[in-house]
Amino acid sequence: MALLSIENLEIAFGSTPAVRELSLEIAPGESLGLVGESGSGKSVTALAVLGLLDPIARLHGVIRFDGQNLLDLAPDPMRRLRGREIAMIFQEPMTALNPVMTVGEQIAESVRVHHHELSRRQVRETVLEAMNSVALPDPVARYGDYPHQFSGGQRQRILIAMAIVNQPRLLIADEPTTALDVTVQAQILELLADLRERFGLAMLFISHDLAVVSQVTDRVAVMRHGLLLEVASRESLFHNPLHPYTRSLLGAVPTMQTEINKPLATLSRSAEDSSIPLRECEPRHWARIGS
Ligand SMILES: Nc1ncnc2c1ncn2[C@@H]1O[C@H](COP(=O)(O)OP(=O)(O)O)[C@@H](O)[C@H]1O
Numbered sequence: 001m002a003l004l005s006i007e008n009l010e011i012a013f014g015s016t017p018a019v020r021e022l023s024l025e026i027a028p029g030e031s032l033g034l035v036g037e038s039g040s041g042k043s044v045t046a047l048a049v050l051g052l053l054d055p056i057a058r059l060h061g062v063i064r065f066d067g068q069n070l071l072d073l074a075p076d077p078m079r080r081l082r083g084r085e086i087a088m089i090f091q092e093p094m095t096a097l098n099p100v101m102t103v104g105e106q107i108a109e110s111v112r113v114h115h116h117e118l119s120r121r122q123v124r125e126t127v128l129e130a131m132n133s134v135a136l137p138d139p140v141a142r143y144g145d146y147p148h149q150f151s152g153g154q155r156q157r158i159l160i161a162m163a164i165v166n167q168p169r170l171l172i173a174d175e176p177t178t179a180l181d182v183t184v185q186a187q188i189l190e191l192l193a194d195l196r197e198r199f200g201l202a203m204l205f206i207s208h209d210l211a212v213v214s215q216v217t218d219r220v221a222v223m224r225h226g227l228l229l230e231v232a233s234r235e236s237l238f239h240n241p242l243h244p245y246t247r248s249l250l251g252a253v254p255t256m257q258t259e260i261n262k263p264l265a266t267l268s269r270s271a272e273d274s275s276i277p278l279r280e281c282e283p284r285h286w287a288r289i290g291s
C-alpha cells in the first residue's frame with residue numbers, strides 16, 4: 001500500500017487553479033521527485049500535504065497518508081502528524097531558524113513537542129544523535145551555538161536534523177538546496193540520500209532543477225501550470241522522455257521525427273495539455289500526450 005496517495009487534488013486561489021486533477025503515490029521508503037518551473041504548483045502541493053496551505057485556498061480531492069485522508073483530519077491530530085510522521089525542510093535555512101535560540105534547543109523543541117515523556121537528558125541525547133546523523137561536526141560543543149555561527153550548508157544540516165529527529169516516515173523537501181552553492185548542494189544531496197537509506201525514509205523532493213532531483217529520487221513527476229505532465233521511474237524519464245516539456249527540461253534536441261509529430265510550439269499551449277488525459281504509455285510511465 002502507498003504511504004502517501006494524492007487523488008484528484010485540486011487547489012485554487014479565487015478562480016485561478018494552482019493544481020489540477022493531480023494524482024500521485026509514494027510507497028514506503030520511496031523517493032519521488034516533483035519538478036517544474038516556478039509557479040507550477042509544487043509548493044502548494046507540499047503545503048496541502050502538510051496541512052499548511054493558506055486558508056484562502058480552495059481544496060478538493062483526497063490526500064491519504066497511511067490510509068487516512070488528511071483533508072478530513074482535525075487541526076490537532078494534523079499537528080501531531082506533522083513533524084512526527086511527516087517532516088519538512090524548506091529552501092531558506094536562515095529564515096526557518098530562530099536567530100536568538102541555540103541550535104541544540106531548537107532541535108530539542110521539536111523533540112519535546114512530540115515526546116512529553118522524555119527527560120531533559122533523553123531529549124539532549126536524542127538531539128546530539130540527530131546532529132551526529134547529519135554530520136554536524138562536534139555536536140556536544142556546538143549544541144549551545146546560535147544559527148549565525150554556522151555556515152549555510154551547516155544550517156541546512158541543522159534543519160534536516162530537526163526534520164529527522166522524530167524519525168518521520170515521510171520527508172518533504174521543498175527546494176532544499178536551491179539557496180546553497182554547488183559544492184554544498186552536492187553534500188546535502190548526498191546526506192539526504194544517506195538518511196533515506198539509513199532510516200527507510202520516504203521522500204517528496206521538490207525542485208525546479210531536474211538534474212538535482214535525479215540525484216536523490218527513484219521516480220520523477222513533471223508538473224507545469226498545475227498539471228502533471230509526466231511521471232516515470234528516473235531511468236525511464238531520462239532515457240525516454242515522452243512529453244515535449246520534459247524533453248525541453250532535459251535540454252534534449254528534438255529529432256526530426258518528433259519535430260514533425262509534436263512540435264515544441266505546443267509547449268506554450270497549456271489549455272491543450274489539460275484536455276489531454278494522462279496515459280500509461282509504457283509500463284509505469286505516464287504522460288499527457290496524444291496517442
Ligand atoms: N497564498 C497564495 N495566494 C494566492 N496564490 C497563490 C498562493 N500561493 C501560491 N499561489 C499561486 O499558486 C501557483 C502555484 O504556486 P507554487 O506552488 O508556489 O509554485 P512552485 O512551487 O511550483 O513554484 C502560483 O500561480 C502562485 O501564484
Ligand SMILES: [Mg+2]
Nearest residue numbers: 042043044174
Ligand atoms: Mg515553490
